[in-house]
Amino acid sequence: MKISPQKPADLSAQIAQAIRDAIISGKLIVDERLPSEAELSDQFGVSRPTVREALKRLAAQSLIRTQRGASGGAFVNRLSFEDAYSQQITTSTLLLSMNAVSFDTACEARFALERACAALSAKRRTADQLATMRAEIHRQAQPGLTDEAFCASDVAFHRALVDGAGNPVLSYQLAGAVEAMQPLMNMITFTARSREEIIGLHNQIADALEARDTVKVDANLAELENYTRNLAQDVAQQRRKPA
Amino acid sequence: MKISPQKPADLSAQIAQAIRDAIISGKLIVDERLPSEAELSDQFGVSRPTVREALKRLAAQSLIRTQRGASGGAFVNRLSFEDAYSQQITTSTLLLSMNAVSFDTACEARFALERACAALSAKRRTADQLATMRAEIHRQAQPGLTDEAFCASDVAFHRALVDGAGNPVLSYQLAGAVEAMQPLMNMITFTARSREEIIGLHNQIADALEARDTVKVDANLAELENYTRNLAQDVAQQRRKPA
DNA sequence: AATTTTTATTTGTCTGACATTTAAAAGTCT
DNA sequence: AGACTTTTAAATGTCAGACAAATAAAAATT
Numbered sequence: 001m002k003i004s005p006q007k008p009a010d011l012s013a014q015i016a017q018a019i020r021d022a023i024i025s026g027k028l029i030v031d032e033r034l035p036s037e038a039e040l041s042d043q044f045g046v047s048r049p050t051v052r053e054a055l056k057r058l059a060a061q062s063l064i065r066t067q068r069g070a071s072g073g074a075f076v077n078r079l080s081f082e083d084a085y086s087q088q089i090t091t092s093t094l095l096l097s098m099n100a101v102s103f104d105t106a107c108e109a110r111f112a113l114e115r116a117c118a119a120l121s122a123k124r125r126t127a128d129q130l131a132t133m134r135a136e137i138h139r140q141a142q143p144g145l146t147d148e149a150f151c152a153s154d155v156a157f158h159r160a161l162v163d164g165a166g167n168p169v170l171s172y173q174l175a176g177a178v179e180a181m182q183p184l185m186n187m188i189t190f191t192a193r194s195r196e197e198i199i200g201l202h203n204q205i206a207d208a209l210e211a212r213d214t215v216k217v218d219a220n221l222a223e224l225e226n227y228t229r230n231l232a233q234d235v236a237q238q239r240r241k242p243a
Numbered sequence: 244m245k246i247s248p249q250k251p252a253d254l255s256a257q258i259a260q261a262i263r264d265a266i267i268s269g270k271l272i273v274d275e276r277l278p279s280e281a282e283l284s285d286q287f288g289v290s291r292p293t294v295r296e297a298l299k300r301l302a303a304q305s306l307i308r309t310q311r312g313a314s315g316g317a318f319v320n321r322l323s324f325e326d327a328y329s330q331q332i333t334t335s336t337l338l339l340s341m342n343a344v345s346f347d348t349a350c351e352a353r354f355a356l357e358r359a360c361a362a363l364s365a366k367r368r369t370a371d372q373l374a375t376m377r378a379e380i381h382r383q384a385q386p387g388l389t390d391e392a393f394c395a396s397d398v399a400f401h402r403a404l405v406d407g408a409g410n411p412v413l414s415y416q417l418a419g420a421v422e423a424m425q426p427l428m429n430m431i432t433f434t435a436r437s438r439e440e441i442i443g444l445h446n447q448i449a450d451a452l453e454a455r456d457t458v459k460v461d462a463n464l465a466e467l468e469n470y471t472r473n474l475a476q477d478v479a480q481q482r483r484k485p486a
Numbered sequence: 487a488a489t490t491t492t493t494a495t496t497t498g499t500c501t502g503a504c505a506t507t508t509a510a511a512a513g514t515c516t
Numbered sequence: 517a518g519a520c521t522t523t524t525a526a527a528t529g530t531c532a533g534a535c536a537a538a539t540a541a542a543a544a545t546t
Contacts, residue, residue, distance in 0.1 A: 010497095010498070010499095011498080011499075012299060012498090012499095013302075016303070020333075023337070024333070024336060024337065024340075026340070030341055036526080036527060036528085037527080037528070038527085046499080046500085047499060047500045047501070048500090048501095049292050049295075049498095049499070049500075049501095050498085050499060050500080052292075052296060052528090052529090053295060053296055053299045053498095054299075056255060056296045056297075056299050056300050056303075057299050057300065057302065057303035058303070059256075059300065060259070060299075060300035060301070060303040060304055061303055061304070061330075061333070061334075063337070066527095066528065066529095067507090067508085067527085067528080068506070068507045068508065068527065068528045068529070069506090069507045069508025069509060069526080069527060069528075070507080070508045070509040070510065070524095070525065070526050070527065071508075071509055071510080071526080071527080072507080072508070072509090072526080072527050072528060073526095073527065073528080074528090078341050078342070079334065079337045079338050079341050079342070080342075081338065081342070084334050084335075084338050087304075087330075087334060088331065088334065090263075090267070090304070091304075091322070091327050091330060091331065092327075093267065094266070094267065094306070094322045095322050095324065095327050095412075095415065096412070097269070098273055098321050098322050099321070099322070099323075099324070101411070101412060105410055105411070105412055106412055108363070108410055108412075108413075109410050109412035109413040109416065110412075112359040112360065112362075112363065112408075112410075112413060113356060113359055113413070113416060115359060116355040116356055116358060116359035117355065119355075120351070120355065165355075167348055167351055167352050167355075168344070168348070169338075169339070169344060169348055169349055169351075169352035169353075169420070170351075170352040170355060170356070172338065173352065173356060173416060173419070173420055176416070177412070177416055253528095253529070253530095254529080254530075255529090255530095279495080279496060279497085280496075280497070281496085289530080289531085290530060290531045290532070291531090291532090292530075292531075292532095293529085293530065293531080295497090295498090296529095309496095309497065309498095310496085310497080310538095310539085311496065311497045311498070311537070311538045311539065312495075312496060312497075312537090312538045312539025312540060313493095313494065313495045313496065313538085313539045313540040313541065314495080314496085314539075314540055314541080315495080315496050315497060315538080315539070315540085316495095316496065316497080317497090
């Protein structure tokens with residue numbers, strides 16, 4: 001691993017990139033121990049604080065973990081699906097909120113991705129996953145539920161649907177898309193009437209999945225997308241001219 | 244912003260989380276300047292190196308940017324789609340390589356997501372995007388192309404297809420899925436015969452998009468997925484018993 | 487008034503030190 | 517000899533203070 005002294009970037013950024021490259025290319029393998037901070041400072045010809053800043057950058061991306069003590073040090077971290085989830089959710093959430101992505105755009109993306117899973121989910125969903133969906137539907141029907149709780153349950157429902165595809169890569173990709181939309185969804189106030197409507201569609205989706213009816217699942221999801229987008233439009237309109 | 248001294252995590256991690264929360268919740272808005280490192284160390288009651296480690300963690304996630312000089316400092320960064328792309332690609336790539344995700348699983352996820360875009364792309368693709376796809380197909384047909392270059396062009400082709408949906412959120416989500424698969428694809432040696440086959444399917448996809456024929460695009464993508472998975476299986480089999 | 491010089495602020499980096507954690511080595515007792 | 521306790525060494529975590537370098541604003545000069 002080398003660093004280029006003529007490049008304009010910070011030393012700690014360069015060192016982080018050098019180690020990152022070594023991990024991505026496989027020169028450093030999972031659970032391998034990096035040299036100690038003192039050794040790294042010698043190798044790169046920088047001070048220990050600079051090395052530490054580089055290591056903290058990598059730790060922020062879950063690429064390494066550190067352990068104190070005698071046989072401690074920095075180790076290449078096996079990036080778990082869960083770590084990847086939470087990173088993706090953070091990134092997606094900020095991306096939506098900072099770039100003024102319209103509800104329509106986010107909604108379209110979410111349902112497009114979700115419908116991509118639906119076909120697989122109809123084939124492979126387990127009884128457990130179906131039960132989870134039914135349980136969430138039941139929760140959604142309870143009176144006195146706050147909008148936030150309703151949305152959270154909605155996320156859990158769709159999460160189960162996606163997990164039904166039995167493909168962890170798909171689940172990982174969709175976790176970001178679905179959960180990142182929650183703040184946007186929370187801005188919608190759900191009337192009793194609209195909740196009823198959504199729960200009805202959820203029930204239809206669960207029924208279709210139970211029957212493993214691919215076509216019906218897709219149609220129901222399309223209808224749900226439509227309904228959600230109209231709902232958001234109505235809410236936006238009401239905000240503009242509050243009666 | 245407060246930090247809990249009784250928590251077992253590193254101080255720099257706690258401080259990073261506190262600032263991260265402030266950004267996500269909107270207490271710190273885009274382009275707002277954070278207090279200087281000296282002020283932050285006072286506020287949190289820690290030393291400057293510790294504050295710096297925290298800031299580097301945030302910089303690694305593109306949440307802040309720093310500027311040297313008189314009116315410099317750390318500023319909340321507007322997370323761009325490009326920043327998000329590259330982060331997602333890094334994460335997805337490592338996720339696939341570190342968790343022994345099978346080619347089949349990754350392939351299934353990729354094409355499921357891609358087919359989700361295809362319908363929208365058939366409706367909205369611009370002439371430019373179609374031209375890009377044609378140009379990549381032309382490049383793929385050139386003799387003497389390395390497998391890596393062929394794969395890179397393949398990625399560019401599919402990227403154009405996805406961008407055709409005209410939904411930046413979808414493009415962002417798919418960039419990770421498609422590009423992260425490139426290392427896996429690179430492990431396949433493409434015979435002249437298989438390249439011909441793939442180029443043929445690419446041409447059919449482009450034709451279908453030109454005609455805005457949603458059904459045909461979907462069918463062609465399904466065929467391409469099938470072909471790719473069979474190809475990978477053959478390669479894997481040949482590796483096991485090299486004649 | 488325009489240009490140059492100075493100055494103050496802020497991040498980037500270094501040195502050296504001490505605290506804390508942890509596993510292994512050494513020592514001790516039964 | 518074996519089990520337990522103590523010591524030690526290595527590593528990260530944290531701190532303090534200093535200087536370098538960049539940069540924009542203020543001051544001085546032409």
